[in-house]
Amino acid sequence: MAWYVLYVKSNYEIKAATTLEKMGIEVYCPVIKEVRQWSDRKKIVSKPLFSSYLFIKIQESNRDMVFEVTGIVRYVYWLGKPAMAQDLEIDTIKEWLESGSTEKIIAEGLHPGDRIKLKSGVFKDKEAKIIDVGKNTLRLILVDIGFTVTVKLKEIQS
Structure with missing residues (x-):
């Protein structure tokens, strides 16, 4: 079974992924940690690696049930067929994220002369x-x- 690619509304990636998991569907929403600056503080937040996209593993016959979830727009198509990602591609994304190569460093406290x-x-x-x-x-x-x-x-x- 391959991974189908879903297009979701902006900022619904994590919410939709959680709901799909509750429905018993295997879902992957790769996220990265990012430092956000507000006027009064800095905060580390989780942000989807691919904005507006989710990966799901589901039987062909059950594909329509995902549209019961708020925020899901459609399947992504490639050459007239639903776009699919192979397990190897998903595993590569997981390994890349786990390696920490997306890590960002806060420049706070760094000054000329250090x-x-x-x-x-x-x-x-x-x-x-x-x-x-x-x-x-x-x-x-x-x-x-x-x-x-x-x-x-x-x-x-x-």
């Missing part, structure tokens, strides 16, 4: 000194070679 260690990328495990802190990037001087680089926040560890 010393950090890069945790991924070409200069992995190199020590660097912060020159400038941007919204999603840092400008650094690599201490060992005196080279200036710009890195994404996810590539560093303090």
Whole structure:
């Protein structure tokens, strides 16, 4: 049995997935954790990896029962047939999410002059000194070679 792809209303992904699970349907809604900034605080929230899409595993004869759930719009079609994802593709998404490669780092507390260690990328495990802190990037001087680089926040560890 393959995974069918459902198109759902915006911001209904997690609600629809929960309802489908209660109906006994195997569903997968990949989510990532993201830091959201409000005027008074920062909060880590769960956000669907694919906006407006869910994956379900269901018998062909039972496909219409998903439309009983609020927020589900239609099946996604490819070349006139319902789009399907293979188990290997779903497993790859799960492994990727579990590996933590989507992790984001808060730049809070990082200031020019601080010393950090890069945790991924070409200069992995190199020590660097912060020159400038941007919204999603840092400008650094690599201490060992005196080279200036710009890195994404996810590539560093303090």
